[in-house]
Amino acid sequence: MTTEDSETPPPTGRPRDPVLEQAILNATVEVVARSGFAAAKLEDIAKRAGTGKAAIYRRWPSKTALVVAAAENLQSPVAIPDTGSLREDLLGCVRHYITPSARAALALATVLAEASRNTELRDAAQAAIGQPPVEALRAVLARWIARGAVDPATPVDLIAGLVPAVAFHRVALLHQGLDEATAVALVDDVLLPALHAPAGDTP
Template identity: 50%
Template sequence: MTSTPRAPGRPKDPAIDEELLRTTQDLLIEDGFERLTMDAVARRCGASKATIYRRWTSKTALVVAAAAALFTAPDVPDTGDLREDLLACGRAYITADGRNAKVLASVLAASRHDAELRDASQEALGAPYSSLFVQVLSRAVARGVLSPEVDIDLLAEVFPAIAYHRIAAEGLQVVEADIIRTVDSVLLPALHTFTR
């Protein structure tokens, strides 16, 4: 029987990971992405920079991991009703508290001027949420509810773009009224011409 060799050094402690991510979130809220440093995270946690770099190779990787720890995209809704499914997709953007929105706003604001952060945050934070709309619309086409001519990719970007503007540009949280207005006044009217 062969055993898998253990990586050199001490095994990573999940409690340290959580503390580093929580501290990074705090510093994003307090100072923003630009002023956040690995030194500051290490100092506040009483850890070494080597401890951080063993887990995340860069400041961008750490920040994206810290933001992603606050967000878990739900399962793709399937209520049997297109409107309800679209509303459920939108509700995935509602945050339980202001902390999540403040961290996300900090990351989104900085990503406008940092291509690496923009790409990494889009992959980790944006794509799992916008894909909800893609999957719901694609399923509606597959079920014959919508015509195959519908521009799924374009329409799937509508709500994420509105949410981005609300959070990053206005510093506000997405609320239920935003979701209902977007679905009822923008998405469903746009989809109406493609309804079978």
């Protein structure tokens, strides 16, 4: 290996359009989120991306691979709020599920849940859109526990899992995204009471 023999054969000819790449991924998310994994047609995705099926198969070997890529592409840097107020930090985390992209992600998750047997697909979706916001909430809780404002005995996993559960449930079954009022109620009436609990009511 002098410089680069086997890898990267000199890229001659017309290069691939990166804009098209992104357009295809976006179209995939939209179509899959709206129609479901099985019902999503490659032709619809191609049409919505303003291209043909060939351009898709030039990049990904199968429908599954395409959807996995689209799910991974949804990853957005989830901020870990640190406002100095526990309530505001929680609100920041919960509000993450209100954004349009989050709603698209959840709708996609709805669908990916259907592909139960497809482990690859499910894991990719979970890692891409499931974990990050939960990790953020977990981090916030850990920080406030360290600060002594939250009981160290609180079941962090259970509490942190509450928010995505509600968001997912609303989108998947009730077909309505999380709204501001619900987010506030979730924080004030559920999360904060659960966290403020000292050492337990039965000593």
